[in-house]
Amino acid sequence: MFRDAPALRLRGLTKRYDDGTVALQDFDLEIPSGAFFGLLGPNGAGKTTLISAVCNLIRVTSGELRVFGEPHDSVTARSWVGLAEQDINLDRFLNVRETLVYHGGYFGMGREEAERRAEEMIEAFGLQGKRDTRAPRLSGGQRRRLLLARALMHRPRLVILDEPTASVDFELRQELWRYIRALHAEGTTILLTTHYLEEAEELCEEIALIRDGHLIARDSAEGLRDHFGVDRLTDVYVKAMASAASTRLGRVRPDRL
Amino acid sequence: MTGLVWLCKRETLRVSKLWTQTVLAPVISSILFILVFGLSLGGRIRQVSDVDYEVFIVPGLITMGMVQAAYANNASSIFQARFDRYIHDVLSAPMRPWQVTLGYTVGGIFRALAIGASLLVLSLVLVDVPVERPFALVAAVGLGLVLFSALGVVVGIYAETWDHTTFIANIVILPLSFVGGVFYSIDVLPAPWEELSHFNPIFYLVQGVRFGFLGESDVSIWLSLGVTAALALPVYGWSQWLFTTGRRLKA
Numbered sequence: 300m301f302r303d304a305p306a307l308r309l310r311g312l313t314k315r316y317d318d319g320t321v322a323l324q325d326f327d328l329e330i331p332s333g334a335f336f337g338l339l340g341p342n343g344a345g346k347t348t349l350i351s352a353v354c355n356l357i358r359v360t361s362g363e364l365r366v367f368g369e370p371h372d373s374v375t376a377r378s379w380v381g382l383a384e385q386d387i388n389l390d391r392f393l394n395v396r397e398t399l400v401y402h403g404g405y406f407g408m409g410r411e412e413a414e415r416r417a418e419e420m421i422e423a424f425g426l427q428g429k430r431d432t433r434a435p436r437l438s439g440g441q442r443r444r445l446l447l448a449r450a451l452m453h454r455p456r457l458v459i460l461d462e463p464t465a466s467v468d469f470e471l472r473q474e475l476w477r478y479i480r481a482l483h484a485e486g487t488t489i490l491l492t493t494h495y496l497e498e499a500e501e502l503c504e505e506i507a508l509i510r511d512g513h514l515i516a517r518d519s520a521e522g523l524r525d526h527f528g529v530d531r532l533t534d535v536y537v538k539a540m541a542s543a544a545s546t547r548l549g550r551v552r553p554d555r556l
Numbered sequence: 557m558t559g560l561v562w563l564c565k566r567e568t569l570r571v572s573k574l575w576t577q578t579v580l581a582p583v584i585s586s587i588l589f590i591l592v593f594g595l596s597l598g599g600r601i602r603q604v605s606d607v608d609y610e611v612f613i614v615p616g617l618i619t620m621g622m623v624q625a626a627y628a629n630n631a632s633s634i635f636q637a638r639f640d641r642y643i644h645d646v647l648s649a650p651m652r653p654w655q656v657t658l659g660y661t662v663g664g665i666f667r668a669l670a671i672g673a674s675l676l677v678l679s680l681v682l683v684d685v686p687v688e689r690p691f692a693l694v695a696a697v698g699l700g701l702v703l704f705s706a707l708g709v710v711v712g713i714y715a716e717t718w719d720h721t722t723f724i725a726n727i728v729i730l731p732l733s734f735v736g737g738v739f740y741s742i743d744v745l746p747a748p749w750e751e752l753s754h755f756n757p758i759f760y761l762v763q764g765v766r767f768g769f770l771g772e773s774d775v776s777i778w779l780s781l782g783v784t785a786a787l788a789l790p791v792y793g794w795s796q797w798l799f800t801t802g803r804r805l806k807a
Contacts, residue, residue, distance in 0.1 A: 316807055354648040357807045377650035388641040392570045404562025405649035449645070 304368030306332045306457045306488035307353065312362035314348050314512075322348035323512040325362075330490060332367065332456075335483045337503030338492040339536065345512040346492040347385065350459050353490075354382045366457060378406055381455030385462040385492075387442045389434035395421065395445055396430045399452050406453035413452075420448040424478070440471045447478065457488045464498060476502060496532045508536065510543045559651035560659050567663025570633060571670065578629065578667050583674045586621040590614060590682060593739060604741050607770055614675075614685045615766040616738030619700065622672045623761065624729055626664035626704040627711070631721040633663055634712025643805070653800040657709070661795070664705030672697065685769055692777050693768025699781060700761040703788035704729075709795040713804045732758045737766075742774050757787050 312326040323345045330336045338346050351357040353364060355372050364371035366379055389398055399420055403413030421430055424444040429437060437445065443463070450458060460479065464472040479502060483489050493499055499506050500520045507517040516523060516539050523535045571578045594610030604612040637643035646656060679685045687693060707724075715721045736758035742750050753759050754775075763773040764780030773780065798804060 351807075354644075355806075356644055356647055358802050374650040374652065377648060380648070382644075382648055384641075384644065386641065388644055390566075390642040390645070391636070391640060392573060393566075397569075401562055401566050402645055404565070405559045405646060405651065407558045407650060409558065 304332070304365070305329045306334065306367055307490065308363075308365045308368075309349070309353075310363040312349070312352060312364060313360045314345075314352060314357060315360045321512055323352070326512065326514065328507065328514060330488065333486055333488055335489045335502060335504045336491065337499035337506040338490065338509060339494075339496065339499055339506055340492075340509040341540065343511075344509045346509065347461055348512075349509075350382070350461050350490070350492065353459065354380060378453065379456040381450040381453065381458045383446045383450035383458075383460050383463055385465055387434075387439075387446060389442060389445060389449075391433065391435050394431045394433045395426050395437070398434060398445060398449055402449045402452045408453060416452060416454075420452055424448045440467060443467055443471065443475070447475065451482065455487070457490065458482060459490045461492050462494065463491070464493065464495065472498075496536055500532045506532075508539045510540055513543070515539055515543045557655070559649055560655040563646060563651070563656065563659030564662040567633060567660060568666045571629065571663060571667040575670075578625070579670045579674065582621050582625050582671050583678070586617050586671070586675050587678055587682075589617050590679065594683060605743075605772060607772075608683070610683045611685050611770070612741075612766075613739055614679045614683060615769040616733075616736070616762045618672055618675045618679070619697075619758075619762050619765045620733040620736075620738055621675060622668035622697070623700055623704040623733070623758065624725060625671050626668040626701050627708040627729055628721075628725055629667040630660060630664040630705050630708025631712040631715065631724070632708075632718075634660060634709055635715050635718065635721055638712070638805070647802075647805065654796060656799045657792075657796045660709050661702070661705045661792070664708050665701045668701050668705070669697075686771075687769055688771030689768045689777075691768075692781075693765060695781055696761065696764030696768055696777075696784065699784040699788050700765070702792055703757075703761075703784060706788065706792040706795045710791065710798065713795070713798050729758070732756050733762075735759075736762045737774060738762055757783065760784055 307328065307330040309326055309328040312323050313321070314323045315321050326349070338349070340346050348357065352359050353366065353371055355377065366376035369376040393401060396417055399417035400413045403416055408416065421427055424447065426441060426444060426448070429441055434442060434445065447463060464475055467475070479489060491503060505517065505519055506523060508515050516526065518526060520532050524530060524532065527535045527538050529535055529538065590610065590613065594613050597609060601609040603609065711721055711724050735753065736756050737753060742753045745753065760775065760780045760783040763775050764777060764784060767773040767777045767780065
């Protein structure tokens with residue numbers, strides 16, 4: 300099942316918040332196993348809602364979500380997903396090593412394995428000097444690295460990165476790109492949301508544009524440029540969003556692009 | 557089960573790291589109660605129910621220290637995790653809701669037991685308090701800690717500000733502890749205060765723990781255990797329901 304099933308399959312996903320806001324409406328999406336997939340859209344488009352739904356952080360109104368063929372809320376599917384959220388949400392009582400080891404433990408790793416893996420991640424993310432430092436005492440860049448290290452700690456098959464380079468400097472962004480590329484080269488499926496179009500173009504094999512909870516276009520960066528008859532992804536974005544906004548439902552039929 | 561073990565470890569690690577706040581401070585305040593109320597008033601109030609006053613108040617004071625700690629620990633731990641959103645690390649993990657509920661409950665129980673054990677040792681040294689019915693003591697303490705640890709979890713999930721968590725501690729638990737027969741036997745109370753004491757859930761817990769220590773109490777041990785269990789089970793069930801449904805935890 301794992302070999303053939305898509306990394307992520309959403310069917311008719313709808314999320315209506317308690318205040319009546321519909322963040323996702325009858326949303327379908329399929330991401331192949333091993334893909335590097337980008338999700339682009341303005342604030343409020345539904346990107347974080349989609350990610351939160353996959354990671355069981357919100358209650359879904361209706362629809363089906365499967366991770367490598369398993370229901371997203373099953374114990375198995377959860378163990379396959381690693382999430383680095385946009386906001387820094389590190390446990391203030393734990394130091395760097397503990398943050399990683401405890402995360403590994405929550406995701407089913409034994410002590411020895413978790414300790415060993417934590418040391419690997421500390422080294423990979425250049426946090427050796429901060430091993431015993433608690434999260435609130437880390438710099439912004441170190442926290443961001445720790446956040447990514449935590450998401451990768453349990454060797455997830457699907458890594459979800461919600462604007463991982465938001466508010467980070469150029470050097471750290473390049474560094475994070477290198478980590479993410481290496482991860483993808485090892486066969487990990489990556490779902491990336493970002494506001495940086497050059498980041499999506501640089502990293503992602505396929506990009507989906509969403510707005511107001513609807514998928515409005517999906518293709519490779521090159522395919523999107525061809526569809527819209529423009530030279531830059533920025534222009535694709537502007538055109539697609541303008542078209543979506545001008546329709547009553549805020550939606551462009553992807554098959555008509 | 558691995559996730560549950562690690563969540564329990566995390567919750568107890570927090571207590572250990574902050575031991576001066578989580579254990580030492582409540583032990584000192586309870587010991588001060590024993591010294592100030594027991595040893596000073598003990599000269600004026602010789603005995604209550606044939607027991608020296610300084611011995612009589614120890615079970616109630618230990619109960620009071622433990623239930624406040626069990627509640628406060630879990631309410632603050634969960635609220636902090638929600639406030640900083642690192643609870644997402646647990647909510648997205650491959651753990652079943654009953655494991656998450658139990659893991660978060662354990663922290664409060666661990667902290668309360670650390671306080672209770674410290675107070676017991678100090679009480680043995682200071683006033684030579686007996687332990688007449690150890691099984692009854694274990695049952696009463698166990699049920700009481702489940703009740704107040706689970707209450708802490710529930711309030712930590714519902715709270716929207718730190719004030720909400722301290723409100724329950726200061727306006728509900730502390731006053732009910734003071735009028736729950738910690739410092740006196742309700743036999744000495746005039747009507748209607750004696751009757752009203754029977755509506756105070758902490759009164760039954762204090763009586764159960766006192767029976768465990770002294771072998772006697774104002775009401776039957778079975779009534780004490782029954783009332784505490786009748787409250788502990790639904791409150792624990794409530795916390796379990798919150799983690800199962802995701803209400804208040806997930807938008």
